[in-house]
Amino acid sequence: MSKDREFYWRRLHSLLGIIPVGLFVTQHLxxxxxxxxxxxAFNTASGFMGNLPFLWFLEWFVIYIPLMFHAFYGVYIxxxxxxxxxxxxxxxxxxFLLQRITGVILVIFIAWHIFQTRIQKALGTEVDYxxxxxxxxxxxxxxxxxxxxxxxxxxxxxGIWSFLVSWGITQSPKSQKIATYITLIFFVVLSVIGxxxxxxxx
Amino acid sequence: xxxxxxxxxxxxxxRQDDSNSNPYWEKxxxxxxxxxxxxxxxxxxxxNPVTTDGKQTTPIAWNMNCLxxxxxxxxxxxxxxxxxxxxxxxxxxxxxxxxxxxxTFPVIRDLQIDRSRMFDSLKKVKAWVPIDGxxxxxxxxxxxxxxxxxxxxxxxxxxxxxCLESCPNVNSHSDFIGPAPLSQVRLFNSHPTGxxxxxxxxxxxxxxxxxxNCGNAQNCVAACPKGIPLTTSIAALxxxxxxxxxxxxxxxxxxxx
Numbered sequence: 157m158s159k160d161r162e163f164y165w166r167r168l169h170s171l172l173g174i175i176p177v178g179l180f181v182t183q184h185l186x187x188x189x190x191x192x193x194x195x196x197a198f199n200t201a202s203g204f205m206g207n208l209p210f211l212w213f214l215e216w217f218v219i220y221i222p223l224m225f226h227a228f229y230g231v232y233i234x235x236x237x238x239x240x241x242x243x244x245x246x247x248x249x250x251x252f253l254l255q256r257i258t259g260v261i262l263v264i265f266i267a268w269h270i271f272q273t274r275i276q277k278a279l280g281t282e283v284d285y286x287x288x289x290x291x292x293x294x295x296x297x298x299x300x301x302x303x304x305x306x307x308x309x310x311x312x313x314x315g316i317w318s319f320l321v322s323w324g325i326t327q328s329p330k331s332q333k334i335a336t337y338i339t340l341i342f343f344v345v346l347s348v349i350g351x352x353x354x355x356x357x358x
Numbered sequence: 359x360x361x362x363x364x365x366x367x368x369x370x371x372x373r374q375d376d377s378n379s380n381p382y383w384e385k386x387x388x389x390x391x392x393x394x395x396x397x398x399x400x401x402x403x404x405x406n407p408v409t410t411d412g413k414q415t416t417p418i419a420w421n422m423n424c425l426x427x428x429x430x431x432x433x434x435x436x437x438x439x440x441x442x443x444x445x446x447x448x449x450x451x452x453x454x455x456x457x458x459x460x461x462t463f464p465v466i467r468d469l470q471i472d473r474s475r476m477f478d479s480l481k482k483v484k485a486w487v488p489i490d491g492x493x494x495x496x497x498x499x500x501x502x503x504x505x506x507x508x509x510x511x512x513x514x515x516x517x518x519x520x521c522l523e524s525c526p527n528v529n530s531h532s533d534f535i536g537p538a539p540l541s542q543v544r545l546f547n548s549h550p551t552g553x554x555x556x557x558x559x560x561x562x563x564x565x566x567x568x569x570x571n572c573g574n575a576q577n578c579v580a581a582c583p584k585g586i587p588l589t590t591s592i593a594a595l596x597x598x599x600x601x602x603x604x605x606x607x608x609x610x611x612x613x614x615x
Contacts, residue, residue: 244575249575327590327594
Protein backbone atom coordinates (compact mmCIF):
# COMPACT_ATOMS: atom_id res chain seq x y z
CA MET A 157 0.00 0.00 0.00
CA SER A 158 1.47 3.24 -1.17
CA LYS A 159 2.19 5.75 1.58
CA ASP A 160 0.94 8.77 -0.37
CA ARG A 161 -2.53 7.19 -0.45
CA GLU A 162 -2.50 6.69 3.30
CA PHE A 163 -5.01 9.49 3.86
CA TYR A 164 -7.58 7.51 1.90
CA TRP A 165 -6.65 4.20 3.53
CA ARG A 166 -7.03 5.78 6.94
CA ARG A 167 -10.37 7.34 6.09
CA LEU A 168 -11.55 4.01 4.67
CA HIS A 169 -10.35 2.30 7.85
CA SER A 170 -12.31 4.79 9.97
CA LEU A 171 -15.45 4.48 7.84
CA LEU A 172 -15.43 0.67 7.63
CA GLY A 173 -15.09 0.48 11.41
CA ILE A 174 -18.54 2.06 11.70
CA ILE A 175 -20.18 0.97 8.43
CA PRO A 176 -20.48 -1.97 8.11
CA VAL A 177 -18.35 -3.52 10.89
CA GLY A 178 -19.75 -1.47 13.80
CA LEU A 179 -23.33 -1.92 12.61
CA PHE A 180 -22.76 -5.64 12.20
CA VAL A 181 -21.30 -6.01 15.72
CA THR A 182 -24.24 -4.12 17.24
CA GLN A 183 -26.75 -6.22 15.36
CA HIS A 184 -24.85 -9.42 16.23
CA LEU A 185 -24.98 -8.59 19.96
CA UNK A 186 -28.68 -7.72 19.73
CA UNK A 187 -29.44 -11.06 18.08
CA UNK A 188 -27.39 -12.85 20.74
CA UNK A 189 -29.51 -11.10 23.35
CA UNK A 190 -32.45 -13.18 22.17
CA UNK A 191 -30.80 -16.01 24.12
CA UNK A 192 -32.03 -14.33 27.30
CA UNK A 193 -35.54 -15.33 26.11
CA UNK A 194 -34.54 -18.97 25.81
CA UNK A 195 -32.94 -21.33 23.34
CA UNK A 196 -35.86 -21.26 20.93
CA ALA A 197 -35.95 -17.47 20.64
CA PHE A 198 -32.21 -17.43 19.92
CA ASN A 199 -32.47 -20.21 17.34
CA THR A 200 -35.29 -18.37 15.55
CA ALA A 201 -33.30 -15.10 15.43
CA SER A 202 -30.01 -16.70 14.36
CA GLY A 203 -31.87 -18.96 11.92
CA PHE A 204 -33.36 -15.87 10.26
CA MET A 205 -29.87 -14.38 9.82
CA GLY A 206 -28.45 -17.70 8.63
CA ASN A 207 -31.14 -18.01 5.94
CA LEU A 208 -30.91 -14.53 4.43
CA PRO A 209 -30.84 -14.56 0.62
CA PHE A 210 -27.43 -14.14 -1.03
CA LEU A 211 -25.87 -14.96 2.34
CA TRP A 212 -22.42 -15.60 0.85
CA PHE A 213 -22.46 -12.11 -0.71
CA LEU A 214 -23.57 -10.48 2.53
CA GLU A 215 -20.98 -12.39 4.51
CA TRP A 216 -18.08 -11.49 2.22
CA PHE A 217 -18.95 -7.89 1.42
CA VAL A 218 -20.61 -6.77 4.65
CA ILE A 219 -18.46 -8.75 7.07
CA TYR A 220 -15.29 -10.53 5.95
CA ILE A 221 -13.69 -8.11 3.50
CA PRO A 222 -14.36 -4.89 5.48
CA LEU A 223 -13.48 -6.65 8.74
CA MET A 224 -10.21 -8.04 7.39
CA PHE A 225 -9.18 -4.67 5.98
CA HIS A 226 -10.06 -2.96 9.26
CA ALA A 227 -8.25 -5.65 11.27
CA PHE A 228 -5.03 -5.89 9.29
CA TYR A 229 -4.62 -2.17 8.60
CA GLY A 230 -5.53 -1.58 12.24
CA VAL A 231 -2.73 -3.85 13.44
CA TYR A 232 -0.34 -1.85 11.26
CA ILE A 233 -1.64 1.39 12.82
CA UNK A 234 -1.38 -0.05 16.34
CA UNK A 235 2.23 -1.10 15.88
CA UNK A 236 3.36 2.22 14.41
CA UNK A 237 2.47 3.90 17.73
CA UNK A 238 4.93 4.37 20.57
CA UNK A 239 2.70 4.72 23.65
CA UNK A 240 3.92 7.18 26.29
CA UNK A 241 1.26 6.86 28.99
CA UNK A 242 3.90 6.86 31.72
CA UNK A 243 4.77 10.43 30.80
CA UNK A 244 1.34 11.61 29.67
CA UNK A 245 -1.40 10.07 31.77
CA UNK A 246 -4.30 12.00 30.24
CA UNK A 247 -7.70 10.38 29.67
CA UNK A 248 -7.45 10.57 25.88
CA UNK A 249 -3.97 9.08 25.89
CA UNK A 250 -5.32 6.06 27.80
CA UNK A 251 -8.20 5.78 25.33
CA PHE A 252 -5.60 5.89 22.53
CA LEU A 253 -3.70 2.99 24.11
CA LEU A 254 -6.83 0.98 24.98
CA GLN A 255 -8.13 1.38 21.42
CA ARG A 256 -4.95 -0.27 20.14
CA ILE A 257 -4.84 -2.99 22.82
CA THR A 258 -8.52 -3.93 22.32
CA GLY A 259 -7.95 -3.91 18.56
CA VAL A 260 -5.17 -6.49 18.83
CA ILE A 261 -7.23 -8.58 21.29
CA LEU A 262 -10.11 -8.48 18.81
CA VAL A 263 -8.02 -9.77 15.91
CA ILE A 264 -7.13 -12.81 18.01
CA PHE A 265 -10.61 -13.23 19.50
CA ILE A 266 -12.48 -12.88 16.21
CA ALA A 267 -10.16 -15.30 14.43
CA TRP A 268 -10.84 -17.86 17.18
CA HIS A 269 -14.58 -17.07 17.23
CA ILE A 270 -14.89 -17.55 13.45
CA PHE A 271 -12.97 -20.81 13.68
CA GLN A 272 -15.26 -22.04 16.47
CA THR A 273 -18.52 -21.10 14.77
CA ARG A 274 -18.51 -20.20 11.06
CA ILE A 275 -15.80 -22.64 10.04
CA GLN A 276 -17.44 -25.41 12.07
CA LYS A 277 -20.69 -24.60 10.24
CA ALA A 278 -18.89 -24.94 6.92
CA LEU A 279 -17.60 -28.31 8.14
CA GLY A 280 -21.18 -29.40 8.82
CA THR A 281 -21.92 -28.52 12.43
CA GLU A 282 -25.22 -26.77 13.16
CA VAL A 283 -24.83 -23.23 14.55
CA ASP A 284 -27.43 -22.89 17.28
CA TYR A 285 -27.98 -22.33 20.99
CA UNK A 286 -26.55 -25.74 21.87
CA UNK A 287 -23.29 -25.04 20.05
CA UNK A 288 -22.70 -21.89 22.09
CA UNK A 289 -23.88 -23.51 25.32
CA UNK A 290 -21.38 -26.28 24.63
CA UNK A 291 -18.50 -23.84 23.96
CA UNK A 292 -19.39 -21.83 27.05
CA UNK A 293 -19.49 -24.86 29.33
CA UNK A 294 -15.75 -24.21 29.61
CA UNK A 295 -15.13 -21.37 32.15
CA UNK A 296 -11.95 -20.34 30.30
CA UNK A 297 -14.06 -19.79 27.17
CA UNK A 298 -16.57 -17.73 29.17
CA UNK A 299 -13.75 -15.45 30.34
CA UNK A 300 -12.27 -15.26 26.81
CA UNK A 301 -15.65 -14.44 25.27
CA UNK A 302 -16.38 -11.84 27.95
CA UNK A 303 -12.99 -10.22 27.21
CA UNK A 304 -13.73 -10.35 23.48
CA UNK A 305 -17.20 -8.81 23.86
CA UNK A 306 -16.06 -6.00 26.15
CA UNK A 307 -13.08 -5.30 23.88
CA UNK A 308 -15.46 -5.10 20.93
CA UNK A 309 -17.94 -2.77 22.63
CA UNK A 310 -15.13 -0.53 23.88
CA UNK A 311 -13.36 -0.49 20.52
CA UNK A 312 -16.62 0.37 18.76
CA UNK A 313 -17.71 3.05 21.25
CA UNK A 314 -14.31 4.75 21.30
CA GLY A 315 -14.08 4.22 17.55
CA ILE A 316 -17.29 6.21 17.08
CA TRP A 317 -15.68 9.00 19.10
CA SER A 318 -12.58 9.06 16.91
CA PHE A 319 -14.67 8.65 13.75
CA LEU A 320 -16.47 11.87 14.70
CA VAL A 321 -13.11 13.65 15.07
CA SER A 322 -11.43 12.04 12.06
CA TRP A 323 -14.18 13.15 9.71
CA GLY A 324 -14.29 16.63 11.22
CA ILE A 325 -17.78 16.34 12.71
CA THR A 326 -16.81 17.14 16.31
CA GLN A 327 -14.38 20.03 16.10
CA SER A 328 -14.75 22.01 19.32
CA PRO A 329 -13.39 20.64 22.61
CA LYS A 330 -16.93 20.88 24.01
CA SER A 331 -18.48 18.75 21.29
CA GLN A 332 -15.65 16.24 21.66
CA LYS A 333 -16.30 16.06 25.40
CA ILE A 334 -20.03 15.46 24.93
CA ALA A 335 -19.23 12.82 22.31
CA THR A 336 -17.02 11.17 24.96
CA TYR A 337 -19.96 10.96 27.40
CA ILE A 338 -22.37 9.66 24.76
CA THR A 339 -19.96 7.01 23.47
CA LEU A 340 -19.15 5.92 27.05
CA ILE A 341 -22.88 5.42 27.70
CA PHE A 342 -23.08 3.49 24.43
CA PHE A 343 -20.15 1.34 25.61
CA VAL A 344 -21.86 0.52 28.91
CA VAL A 345 -25.24 -0.25 27.33
CA LEU A 346 -23.79 -2.44 24.58
CA SER A 347 -21.54 -4.22 27.09
CA VAL A 348 -24.54 -5.05 29.31
CA ILE A 349 -26.38 -6.42 26.27
CA GLY A 350 -23.35 -8.39 25.07
CA UNK A 351 -22.36 -9.89 28.41
CA UNK A 352 -26.04 -10.45 29.31
CA UNK A 353 -26.37 -12.54 26.17
CA UNK A 354 -23.19 -14.43 27.00
CA UNK A 355 -24.49 -15.34 30.47
CA UNK A 356 -27.73 -16.61 28.92
CA UNK A 357 -25.79 -19.50 27.35
CA UNK A 358 -24.43 -20.69 30.70
CA UNK B 359 22.36 36.23 54.42
CA UNK B 360 25.99 35.20 54.16
CA UNK B 361 25.62 33.14 57.32
CA UNK B 362 23.06 30.84 55.78
CA UNK B 363 24.34 27.44 54.71
CA UNK B 364 24.86 27.24 50.97
CA UNK B 365 22.07 25.24 49.31
CA UNK B 366 22.71 23.13 46.23
CA UNK B 367 20.73 22.03 43.21
CA UNK B 368 21.07 18.35 42.33
CA UNK B 369 21.09 17.74 38.57
CA UNK B 370 21.26 14.60 36.45
CA UNK B 371 21.95 15.10 32.77
CA UNK B 372 21.63 12.60 29.97
CA ARG B 373 24.68 13.24 27.84
CA GLN B 374 25.81 12.11 24.43
CA ASP B 375 29.15 13.00 22.87
CA ASP B 376 27.99 13.08 19.26
CA SER B 377 25.04 12.05 17.14
CA ASN B 378 26.21 8.43 16.85
CA SER B 379 27.51 7.63 20.33
CA ASN B 380 25.58 6.08 23.20
CA PRO B 381 23.94 8.28 25.83
CA TYR B 382 25.17 8.21 29.44
CA TRP B 383 24.19 10.00 32.65
CA GLU B 384 26.24 12.44 34.72
CA LYS B 385 25.34 13.98 38.08
CA UNK B 386 26.12 17.53 39.11
CA UNK B 387 25.72 19.64 42.24
CA UNK B 388 25.32 23.33 41.54
CA UNK B 389 25.29 26.17 44.11
CA UNK B 390 21.70 27.36 44.53
CA UNK B 391 20.73 30.95 43.84
CA UNK B 392 17.20 32.33 44.20
CA UNK B 393 15.00 32.32 41.06
CA UNK B 394 17.25 30.00 39.08
CA UNK B 395 15.93 28.53 35.85
CA UNK B 396 17.27 25.38 34.20
CA UNK B 397 19.39 27.47 31.80
CA UNK B 398 21.18 29.15 34.72
CA UNK B 399 21.82 25.69 36.20
CA UNK B 400 23.39 24.60 32.91
CA UNK B 401 25.45 27.82 32.83
CA UNK B 402 26.70 27.11 36.35
CA UNK B 403 27.79 23.63 35.24
CA UNK B 404 29.54 25.21 32.25
CA UNK B 405 31.52 27.48 34.63
CA ASN B 406 32.65 24.46 36.62
CA PRO B 407 32.17 21.23 34.68
CA VAL B 408 32.88 18.82 37.53
CA THR B 409 30.52 15.98 38.40
CA THR B 410 29.25 15.23 41.90
CA ASP B 411 31.93 12.52 42.12
CA GLY B 412 34.59 15.18 41.50
CA LYS B 413 35.36 14.04 37.97
CA GLN B 414 36.36 16.77 35.50
CA THR B 415 34.10 16.62 32.45
CA THR B 416 33.14 18.67 29.41
CA PRO B 417 30.58 21.49 29.60
CA ILE B 418 27.08 20.47 28.57
CA ALA B 419 25.92 21.50 25.10
CA TRP B 420 22.38 22.86 24.73
CA ASN B 421 20.49 25.31 22.54
CA MET B 422 19.04 28.60 23.70
CA ASN B 423 18.21 31.95 22.25
CA CYS B 424 15.44 34.27 23.45
CA LEU B 425 15.25 33.18 27.12
CA UNK B 426 11.59 34.26 27.29
CA UNK B 427 9.75 31.25 25.86
CA UNK B 428 9.07 32.60 22.40
CA UNK B 429 11.82 31.06 20.27
CA UNK B 430 11.45 27.38 21.13
CA UNK B 431 15.18 26.61 20.87
CA UNK B 432 15.82 25.54 24.47
CA UNK B 433 13.23 22.74 24.58
CA UNK B 434 14.32 19.62 26.45
CA UNK B 435 12.81 16.91 28.61
CA UNK B 436 12.85 18.14 32.21
CA UNK B 437 11.80 15.60 34.85
CA UNK B 438 10.12 13.58 32.13
CA UNK B 439 8.16 16.46 30.57
CA UNK B 440 9.17 18.21 27.36
CA UNK B 441 9.26 21.99 27.91
CA UNK B 442 11.43 25.08 27.54
CA UNK B 443 14.37 25.18 29.92
CA UNK B 444 14.24 29.01 30.09
CA UNK B 445 10.80 29.02 31.71
CA UNK B 446 11.46 25.96 33.88
CA UNK B 447 12.12 27.42 37.33
CA UNK B 448 14.21 25.39 39.75
CA UNK B 449 12.04 26.38 42.74
CA UNK B 450 9.04 24.74 41.07
CA UNK B 451 10.83 21.51 40.13
CA UNK B 452 11.50 18.34 42.05
CA UNK B 453 15.15 17.48 42.62
CA UNK B 454 17.29 15.92 41.36
CA UNK B 455 16.51 17.72 38.11
CA UNK B 456 16.56 15.18 35.31
CA UNK B 457 17.52 16.73 31.98
CA UNK B 458 17.25 14.80 28.73
CA UNK B 459 17.21 15.73 25.05
CA UNK B 460 13.82 15.38 23.27
CA UNK B 461 13.95 11.81 21.96
CA THR B 462 11.84 12.54 18.87
CA PHE B 463 14.68 14.49 17.30
CA PRO B 464 18.22 13.46 16.40
CA VAL B 465 20.69 14.44 19.11
CA ILE B 466 23.63 16.56 17.96
CA ARG B 467 25.37 16.59 21.32
CA ASP B 468 24.09 16.34 24.93
CA LEU B 469 20.83 18.34 25.11
CA GLN B 470 21.27 19.85 21.66
CA ILE B 471 18.89 18.44 19.10
CA ASP B 472 18.24 18.89 15.40
CA ARG B 473 14.70 20.19 14.78
CA SER B 474 15.13 20.26 10.98
CA ARG B 475 12.27 17.82 10.43
CA MET B 476 9.83 20.45 11.68
CA PHE B 477 11.16 23.10 9.32
CA ASP B 478 11.09 20.60 6.46
CA SER B 479 7.45 19.89 7.33
CA LEU B 480 6.60 23.60 7.24
CA LYS B 481 8.07 23.70 3.72
CA LYS B 482 6.16 20.59 2.76
CA VAL B 483 2.80 22.04 3.83
CA LYS B 484 3.66 25.51 2.42
CA ALA B 485 3.14 27.29 5.72
CA TRP B 486 3.44 30.80 4.31
CA VAL B 487 1.41 33.32 2.30
CA PRO B 488 2.72 33.45 -1.28
CA ILE B 489 2.65 37.03 -2.54
CA ASP B 490 5.53 37.01 -5.04
CA GLY B 491 4.61 37.81 -8.61
CA UNK B 492 5.72 39.70 -11.67
CA UNK B 493 3.51 42.68 -10.80
CA UNK B 494 2.12 44.36 -7.70
CA UNK B 495 -0.87 42.37 -6.54
CA UNK B 496 -2.14 45.27 -4.45
CA UNK B 497 -3.81 44.96 -1.08
CA UNK B 498 -5.27 41.68 -0.03
CA UNK B 499 -8.79 41.18 1.31
CA UNK B 500 -9.48 42.60 4.73
CA UNK B 501 -9.37 40.26 7.70
CA UNK B 502 -12.14 40.63 10.29
CA UNK B 503 -10.66 41.81 13.59
CA UNK B 504 -12.25 38.99 15.58
CA UNK B 505 -10.75 36.48 13.20
CA UNK B 506 -7.35 38.15 13.54
CA UNK B 507 -7.55 37.81 17.32
CA UNK B 508 -8.46 34.15 16.95
CA UNK B 509 -5.74 33.45 14.39
CA UNK B 510 -3.18 35.17 16.60
CA UNK B 511 -3.44 32.27 19.04
CA UNK B 512 -2.44 29.86 16.28
CA UNK B 513 0.43 32.12 15.25
CA UNK B 514 2.06 31.74 18.67
CA UNK B 515 3.62 28.45 17.56
CA UNK B 516 7.41 28.66 17.98
CA UNK B 517 8.21 25.27 16.37
CA UNK B 518 9.65 24.16 19.71
CA UNK B 519 8.88 20.49 19.10
CA UNK B 520 7.17 19.77 22.44
CA CYS B 521 3.97 18.59 20.71
CA LEU B 522 5.95 16.17 18.54
CA GLU B 523 7.79 14.86 21.58
CA SER B 524 4.47 14.26 23.38
CA CYS B 525 2.75 12.56 20.43
CA PRO B 526 2.75 8.72 20.50
CA ASN B 527 2.39 8.64 16.72
CA VAL B 528 5.51 10.71 16.04
CA ASN B 529 8.33 8.19 16.37
CA SER B 530 11.06 6.39 14.51
CA HIS B 531 8.71 3.96 12.74
CA SER B 532 6.23 6.63 11.63
CA ASP B 533 6.73 9.61 9.32
CA PHE B 534 3.91 11.68 10.89
CA ILE B 535 4.79 15.38 10.61
CA GLY B 536 3.08 16.05 13.96
CA PRO B 537 0.62 18.64 15.28
CA ALA B 538 2.64 21.87 14.91
CA PRO B 539 2.89 22.02 11.08
CA LEU B 540 -0.74 20.89 10.78
CA SER B 541 -1.95 23.76 12.94
CA GLN B 542 0.08 26.12 10.74
CA VAL B 543 -1.94 24.92 7.75
CA ARG B 544 -5.08 25.98 9.60
CA LEU B 545 -3.48 29.35 10.37
CA PHE B 546 -2.46 30.09 6.79
CA ASN B 547 -5.71 28.72 5.36
CA SER B 548 -7.56 31.17 7.62
CA HIS B 549 -5.58 34.11 6.33
CA PRO B 550 -7.57 35.96 3.60
CA THR B 551 -4.63 35.92 1.15
CA GLY B 552 -3.26 32.60 2.36
CA UNK B 553 -6.66 31.00 1.72
CA UNK B 554 -6.12 31.55 -2.01
CA UNK B 555 -3.85 28.49 -1.87
CA UNK B 556 -5.71 26.47 0.71
CA UNK B 557 -6.30 23.51 -1.60
CA UNK B 558 -2.53 23.20 -2.11
CA UNK B 559 -1.92 23.01 1.64
CA UNK B 560 -4.82 20.64 2.23
CA UNK B 561 -3.59 18.33 -0.50
CA UNK B 562 -0.11 18.45 1.04
CA UNK B 563 -1.38 17.26 4.43
CA UNK B 564 -3.42 14.56 2.69
CA UNK B 565 -0.10 13.08 1.54
CA UNK B 566 2.51 10.91 3.19
CA UNK B 567 3.00 11.46 6.91
CA UNK B 568 0.11 13.89 6.94
CA UNK B 569 -3.04 14.58 8.87
CA UNK B 570 -4.47 11.06 8.81
CA ASN B 571 -1.63 9.82 11.04
CA CYS B 572 -3.18 11.57 14.03
CA GLY B 573 -4.43 9.02 16.57
CA ASN B 574 -6.29 11.50 18.78
CA ALA B 575 -4.25 10.83 21.91
CA GLN B 576 -4.49 14.60 22.43
CA ASN B 577 -1.24 14.89 24.38
CA CYS B 578 -0.13 17.74 22.12
CA VAL B 579 -2.77 20.18 23.32
CA ALA B 580 -1.96 19.36 26.94
CA ALA B 581 1.79 19.76 26.37
CA CYS B 582 1.86 22.88 24.17
CA PRO B 583 3.59 25.64 26.18
CA LYS B 584 1.70 28.29 24.21
CA GLY B 585 -1.75 26.81 24.81
CA ILE B 586 -2.43 26.49 21.07
CA PRO B 587 -5.67 24.55 20.43
CA LEU B 588 -3.81 21.91 18.42
CA THR B 589 -6.50 19.21 18.60
CA THR B 590 -9.16 21.70 17.51
CA SER B 591 -6.89 22.59 14.58
CA ILE B 592 -6.55 18.92 13.68
CA ALA B 593 -10.33 18.36 13.86
CA ALA B 594 -10.90 21.50 11.77
CA LEU B 595 -8.45 20.20 9.18
CA UNK B 596 -10.15 16.81 9.26
CA UNK B 597 -13.35 18.58 8.24
CA UNK B 598 -11.57 20.68 5.60
CA UNK B 599 -9.86 17.63 4.09
CA UNK B 600 -13.16 15.70 4.07
CA UNK B 601 -14.59 18.46 1.87
CA UNK B 602 -11.36 18.66 -0.16
CA UNK B 603 -11.42 14.90 -0.75
CA UNK B 604 -14.90 15.10 -2.27
CA UNK B 605 -13.96 18.22 -4.28
CA UNK B 606 -10.90 16.43 -5.65
CA UNK B 607 -12.91 13.40 -6.71
CA UNK B 608 -16.19 14.86 -7.89
CA UNK B 609 -14.74 18.17 -9.09
CA UNK B 610 -15.49 21.66 -7.87
CA UNK B 611 -15.31 25.29 -8.96
CA UNK B 612 -14.70 26.21 -5.32
CA UNK B 613 -11.22 24.89 -4.68
CA UNK B 614 -10.09 28.19 -3.17
CA UNK B 615 -13.26 29.98 -2.10
